[in-house]
Amino acid sequence: MSVIVYTENWDGKFKKSSYELVSYAHALASELGVETIAISIGQVPEDQLNALANYGANKVLCVKNPELAVLDNAAYASAIARAAKANNAQVVVFANNFTGKAVAPRVAVKLEAGMANSVTTLPLSFSPFVVQKNIFNGKAQGNLQINSNIKVLSLAQNSFGVKESSVSLTIENFDAQLDSSKFNTELIEKNTVSGKIILTDAELVVSGGRGMKSPDNWGPLEELAAILGAGTACSRPVADEGWRPHSEHVGQTGKVIAPNLYIALGISGAIQHLAGVSSSKVIVAVNTDPEAPFFEAADYGILGDVNKILPKLVEAAKAFKAHS
Template identity: 50%
Template sequence: MSILVFIDQADGHIKKASFEAATYGAKLAAQLGTTAEALVLGTVSDDLSTLGQYGIKKVHTVSDASLNKMDAAVYADVIAQAAGQATVIVLSNNTTGKAVAPRLSVKLKAGLVSGAISLPDTSQGFVVRKSVFSGKAFANIAVKTDKKIIALNPNAFGTETGAGSAEVAAVQASIPASNVEVVAVNKVSGEVPLSEADIVVSGGRGLKGPENWGLVTELAQLLGAATACSRPVADIHWRPHHEHVGQTGLAIAPNLYIAIGISGAIQHLAGVNRSKTIVVINKDPEAPFFKAADYGIVGDAFEVVPKVIEAVKKIKAS
């Protein structure tokens, strides 16, 4: 029995969320008295032995270029082949994990906890805490099957590194043909992807129009942050839909979320309430967002944000 961590990669690089999954897998292995191994699909340019720093003992690779494209059916099939005797499979609950984990669950008859946020309680059975009600509550889920799959919410667990180097070895797997033909790929380049950003600067209707978004993007650039927006802003096409965070848009969990001119409707909070630190800048002291915030400034965004930008410049220069 062992733990297998599925390592997601894009363009040859390990996804940040997968280092977290590796850390989780290693800690779970220590808890269960076993070892954590990893599986990487596709061609990767990163040095995979460095996964040892996260506690992974051995990395299995299936470095077939066809696997650089994610097809849930193909991935689930190959992971199932590589899983062998592994009793717990850990993935990140990112776009890839959400596509693959449910298929894998059915294939291996392994109960799935998606959106897990902590190590299991194994004192009585196998109970994993997960985020439910769009981050407004947690549920403790008992997994009743012998094999288990845990899809870990990104930025819920953190990473931990130490000394260590993982053995890397190719594993034999037969790769089924994909029924999905990719016609075009459009990757967001030069920007921090919203789902992975440590810091997110977000704007709402309080900014009055798309022409004022320079405030948001300048602050974001200074902080190395991604930009986001509230639903009304996306709906009236001030900003693209993929920037919409909230209940029906993207749910994010950055270390820092800065909301400018967003009142904080409950549907918006549902998409951002897993952020570690929330800063709200709003001229309405009654804005509900202040109740969910860690820090706040009551003031006009057009006066406050330029000053914040100056203050960040100063601190970055010092």
């Protein structure tokens, strides 16, 4: 019996979110009294794999079938479901991220498993198996009872945290026995921006809205983000106006993020925007309108024109960084 956790790597490296995921799987496995087994797909150096022991992984299965070189949702699901069956998994854990959303539902069908995504806590009870998850983008929480023998969960990022718990770990190779004729996702081109902080990974986010008044005013915002090591985001109107790329749009129909700090500059805080950021640990709102709904959701607020306030923040952040 086991809890299986899919630990995705990025160019052979794990991220903080991978450790959070293993921490969660280990806590779950401890409650069930079973092993925590991580599945790693592709080439990952041994020191990276060994690091998973610090968060409670008893075993890592390394899957290196050539069919998995490109993300083919069906091939990945086949490999993970096969490993889950071979290890008598009771629960299979994914991150609620790009890959998790692509693969976990297919794994659930293969294992005839009920699935809960955007899970925020350890199970409230094990018999029956009930988890709490975000619904309406965090505007409410639902308690979902899963009735199948095997359960598939995907964890909302930054909801559990990284928890150290050192165990001894074994590394094994696992042949997923894939039939290459069945999988045919053809990767024609890949475009990535290097050196930019990926918004969904960012621990700190600086975000601008219509209160910024013009796309030409983004310089100080980007400077503040660069000083703090933060990602940059924007509200929907700003993306729709073409002031900023759509990839920066956070909110209900854009990206849903949960950083440690979200600084909203000139964003009023429409309910759809708040739905995408309300899980952030600390929220700062800067706005000229004292009635802006963001002040209801924020921890810190500054009333005033962002374009006048931003230079002060940049200056203070520079001074802070110089002293730390």
